Amino acid sequence: MADIKQSEIARLAGVSQATVSRVLNNDPQVNEEMRRRVLAVVEMLGYVPDARAQSLRAQRTRLLGLVIHRAPHALAYDPFFSALMASIIEEAGRHGYHLCVDAARTPRSQRAIYEELLRTRRVDGLILVESETRDQRIVRLTEQGFPFVLLGRYDPPDAICSVDNDNVGAGFMATEFLIRKGHRRIAYIGGASGLTVTRDRLQGYRHALEQHGIAYDPHYVVFTESSLLGGQRAMEDLLQLPQPPTAVVAMDDLIAVGAMRTAQGHGIRIPDEMAFIGFNDTPLCEMVEPTLTSVAIDIPTLARVATERLIALIEGRPVEPRRLIVPAQLRERESTG
Amino acid sequence: MADIKQSEIARLAGVSQATVSRVLNNDPQVNEEMRRRVLAVVEMLGYVPDARAQSLRAQRTRLLGLVIHRAPHALAYDPFFSALMASIIEEAGRHGYHLCVDAARTPRSQRAIYEELLRTRRVDGLILVESETRDQRIVRLTEQGFPFVLLGRYDPPDAICSVDNDNVGAGFMATEFLIRKGHRRIAYIGGASGLTVTRDRLQGYRHALEQHGIAYDPHYVVFTESSLLGGQRAMEDLLQLPQPPTAVVAMDDLIAVGAMRTAQGHGIRIPDEMAFIGFNDTPLCEMVEPTLTSVAIDIPTLARVATERLIALIEGRPVEPRRLIVPAQLRERESTG
């Protein structure tokens, strides 16, 4: 049924298989009469070229790769990745590409997955998320000359194509916002301390304190796992302090909500006694009580730009500048009064 | 660098390219001495076969397809799909398959995407979610003899391979639970009325009422969009009734949370004055105040089984029984007292 190939079309149209290929690829070299004849047959049989053959011949699959780490947890619980995926898929589709999503449970399986995708040439390029400060993937991909784009890294090596939200700026924005509300004892809860995103937002936090003449107190900075539970644990620690903070900047919404829950559990009223601010402006913000102020990452733009650039790299078009930063935006809600 | 092919390995090992292929495919016909020699070279160069060439030759890509509808909304806001994806990817990986995720904004683009995946033979099989009562995709795929598995449809045509959570049972379970808590005026908020999942859970709801001698009142049944906003709108309607319900069965957690928000907005205390129960047991349930009782769909099992069966279909292994039902489970939390 579906086993129609170009040679079949060619036979029915009375032309050579090469001509069929030319017609389908809009080769200007082909005569109008021939084109019509071929297209008529193609139309009639509903022929579409076999992607597998095209992949081999053209040495490109038109597949982009995205690997989610810390699966299945991150994928199932963090809407950031889902939102990112949705926009990547959309933009990829606009260019005739598809998205292959993989997931890794452990750093070890992660390495293996990248290695496989790379070696088997199953995908044409990769979007790297959750880049760490000294990322082996970057080294490996670069030495292989494999197209990739970093998404979500603030200080990539030069010559690496990257797109990032302005994490330093976002950290600064969140912290300054709280300072202007009158807070002086502001805590920062980070995710894994190795992640650049954790560090970048922390840097913005310190910047804001400094700029407003508030001394940096390391007791107010804790690192935890990026999850509801992580936020809860971190908050427990902060509440042990002789002088607990009056406001909390949490590295993501999940952590923020976890921290809020714990604070509420201790009878603390939000935002009157303690203010909270998260990052990513996930749907979660609207779902909790009180609703959570969050610094918005423009995920659709981030995804769109990263995808566009990756495809440009794959197709050998120039990509300048190598590094692009998408600005953040603060969405004020109830948790900051 | 990475442009090693079998002929290269063959040359270095002093054998023919066919032998290299045989070694890599564990052909017992090959001598131990040869095998060692080839493997040594393969190991040294880190050679891995090109997936594109394998795809063409074997007429199979080892890619599974999943199309998310109502994108980007559904993907970004409904953790169900993310959780599903995570488990599909994991199970697929276990069998050497990858997952290609697509997204459709409109029913029209949806048709186009399925048609393309089908015709280009880009994927070996499809997992269909959100099956409707008279689904054109099923007709099309069946007539093409294309491997696919239905996920989340309770009453598939015979001979169609499907996996579903027990939606009727889940609807029954949720409703009966509320009845046992003493509720008599119980509302049901469904998603799009065409979705089988909406109808199946409704059927279970009616069943439970009937079995406990409660008259079915159509005023207590409303359909809405599967979103926070949809839940809010539906709740507004229910609150207009002369005798508002004392308990609400919402077709998914998102709708339930939206409905709860609106009820709270009207000063209704939960669960004292009104009880709520959702479906899917998404992470959201733990994040809201009060936490939401939900009927758990065993997503990992659902995904695992569906993926296993799809791969079996693809590889021509028998799949019996055609229809499989994964039981649901109620997770009691604060919203039902």
Added chain:
DNA sequence: CTCCGCAGTGAATACGATTTCTCAGGAATT
């Protein structure tokens, strides 16, 4: 009138792997 160039086409080949066919050479059988 001859030759060149060019548009348009078909034949042939490449892409990288798997699989079938074929055959050499050693073991086993008579």
Added chain:
DNA sequence: AATTCCTGAGAAATCGTATTCACTGCGGAG
């Protein structure tokens, strides 16, 4: 010792498409 059998490995075909190369007419220039 001659024939058959079997094992193992090479040569070649194949998957479906894109592309290079070579050829055919035909028109215009010299």
